[in-house]
Amino acid sequence: MPVTASLLAFYCSSASWGGLEMNTLRFAQWMQSMGYRVALYAVAGSPLEGAARSTTVEVRQVPRNTKYFDFINAWRISRRFRADGVHTVWYRDNRDLDVLAWAKRFSGRGFRLVYHQAMQLSVKKRDPVHTFRYRAIDCWIAPLHFLAEEVRTNTRFPPERIRVIPLAIDTDTFFRGRLERTAARRHFGLDEDCTWIGVAGRIERLKGQHVAIEAVARLRNEFPDLRLAIAGEPTRGSSGDYYDYLRQRCTELQLGDRVRFLPFTREVSSFFTAVDLCAMTSAGETFGMVTIEAMVCGCPVIGTDRSGTPELLGDGRYGLLVAPSDSEALAAAIGSLLRDPEKRLSLGAQGRAYALAHFSHVNVCGKIATEVLRTLPREASQA
Numbered sequence: 001m002p003v004t005a006s007l008l009a010f011y012c013s014s015a016s017w018g019g020l021e022m023n024t025l026r027f028a029q030w031m032q033s034m035g036y037r038v039a040l041y042a043v044a045g046s047p048l049e050g051a052a053r054s055t056t057v058e059v060r061q062v063p064r065n066t067k068y069f070d071f072i073n074a075w076r077i078s079r080r081f082r083a084d085g086v087h088t089v090w091y092r093d094n095r096d097l098d099v100l101a102w103a104k105r106f107s108g109r110g111f112r113l114v115y116h117q118a119m120q121l122s123v124k125k126r127d128p129v130h131t132f133r134y135r136a137i138d139c140w141i142a143p144l145h146f147l148a149e150e151v152r153t154n155t156r157f158p159p160e161r162i163r164v165i166p167l168a169i170d171t172d173t174f175f176r177g178r179l180e181r182t183a184a185r186r187h188f189g190l191d192e193d194c195t196w197i198g199v200a201g202r203i204e205r206l207k208g209q210h211v212a213i214e215a216v217a218r219l220r221n222e223f224p225d226l227r228l229a230i231a232g233e234p235t236r237g238s239s240g241d242y243y244d245y246l247r248q249r250c251t252e253l254q255l256g257d258r259v260r261f262l263p264f265t266r267e268v269s270s271f272f273t274a275v276d277l278c279a280m281t282s283a284g285e286t287f288g289m290v291t292i293e294a295m296v297c298g299c300p301v302i303g304t305d306r307s308g309t310p311e312l313l314g315d316g317r318y319g320l321l322v323a324p325s326d327s328e329a330l331a332a333a334i335g336s337l338l339r340d341p342e343k344r345l346s347l348g349a350q351g352r353a354y355a356l357a358h359f360s361h362v363n364v365c366g367k368i369a370t371e372v373l374r375t376l377p378r379e380a381s382q383a
Contacts, residue, residue: 005087005111006377010040011100013064014093017047019289020118023167024048024092027116028057030170030365035378039084060084065099074102081111087376088112094119101136112138114372120286120307121150131156139372143167143287144311163371167287168364169296171356175269184274188262190229195338198275198299200231200268200290201282203243207232208281208304210249214327215279215334217253223338231262231271272297277337277344283324285309295319295355300348302333318351 010028014021025040025048032038042049044061052059062080065073077099081089089111091100097115104113115137125134134155140162142148148164151157178184185192197216201207209230216228234240250259265271268290272278278294284307285291291312294301301319303309313319320337322329337344357363 005085006037007084007086007088008036008038008373008376009081009084009086009089009111010038011062011089011091011096012041012048012093013043013062013096013099014048015043015046015064017051020092021048021051023116023118025052025055025057026168026170026361027090027365028052029055030168030361031368031373032057034365034369036373036376037378065096067095068098070099071102074099075106077103078107078110082107086111088114088373090114090116092116092118097133097137101133104136112375114139114141116141117143117147117151118286120147121154124154126154126156137161139163141165141368141372144308146308146311147286165367165371166359166364167289167292168359168361169289169292169355170361171296172361174293174296177267178269178273179267181273184270187267187270188229188231188265188274190260190274191227194225194227195223195277196275197226197228197277197279197334198231198271198294199228199279199281200265200271200293203230203232203234203240203246205242206283208283208324209246211281211325211327211330212279213246213249213253213255213259215331216258217255218327218331219335219338220255220258222335226258226334226338228259229262229271229275230259231265233264268293269297272299275299277302277334279330279334280304280309281324281330282306282309288312291319292355292359295351296359298348298352300337300344301351302330302337313351314354318354319347 010024012024028038028040039058039060040052041060041062043064049059113136134157142164143166145164148162152159179187190196199209199212212228219226234243272294278299278301280288280291280303287308291301303313303319304324305321306324310321320333322333
């Protein structure tokens with residue numbers, strides 16, 4: 001590798017726009033702010049390229065590669081990276097591994113390859129093909145310990161190359177424009193004198209919004225002022241059947257105005273300031289950004305005891321855990337916090353302190369710099 005190689009390349013051939021792509025752009029911006037030379041390699045016309053154009057991150061266009069055996073693009077990418085002085089390539093989308101692995105081999109192993117895990121790895125991939133493919137990865141970043149354990153159990157990837165580093169929140173900008181409680185409730189049209197449970201996220205069955213609706217129905221007699229605010233919209237391109245089902249369920253349970261449907265909002269900090277509790281009702285989240293967003297706002301979280309949520313909530317130390325799809329258990333957890341306001345406030349405060357300490361982008365990026373990018377030079381004026 002030429003001694004002048006110093007570029008940190010974020011590569012993503014996705015044509016979608018969701019958490020994977022958003023976090024790719026966020027980390028590119030954060031690492032640039034730490035003094036690294038950064039470029040984002042994205043597909044022309046993709047939502048990611050469009051979003052990146054509004055930032056200071058340099059954008060370089062690449063064709064959308066195929067998932068396997070795209071040798072032509074791999075050769076072109078290897079030459080492109082060599083010409084650009086790429087030192088390290090960072091990717092998150094599984095479909096990009098093969099083309100980047102071949103690009104690395106074609107370049108004479110001329111760059112380091114970092115995989116920032118975005119999905120669970122719950123099936124065995126210890127066969128020769130996967131082992132050969134994973135061999136190209138120099139560092140595997142697992143956002144949580146349970147994900148790292150899946151990698152150790154289900155692959156032959158060298159454990160010493162795995163680093164457990166969580167996703168993060170930009171605490172410098174997350175609270176910017178945050179409304180105080182009264183103003184936030186007025187902004188979202190939430191009655192001031194009611195107790196509100198907040199559910200935020202895409203409207204789809206796996207997110208389990210119906211479980212929250214059913215839990216509110218179970219509690220309506222004991223807590224007549226209890227309300228539910230569901231913020232989100234159906235996945236783009238979906239039929240919207242589940243959204244219609246949620247509306248129908250509210251009618252069947254005679255909930256009237258106890259459930260408020262709100263559109264997707266980017267004002268997340270204001271939303272979690274407006275509500276009293278956050279219910280994370282998904283069947284399972286690899287890494288629930290909504291969970292830590294609620295935590296940093298001091299909003300007590302009740303989450304499902306599957307996938308990454310238990311680890312985010314400290315196995316119940318910083319939030320309550322219930323079984324997924326169990327409206328009775330969710331109702332019991334909500335009721336326990338409504339009957340004990342002191343416990344509710346304490347849980348919110350403990351969750352906030354923990355989240356700010358562990359999921360701040362400053363702390364997370366500092367860990368990446370020392371554990372993953374040790375050999376990558378930074379601009380002296382910014383490092």
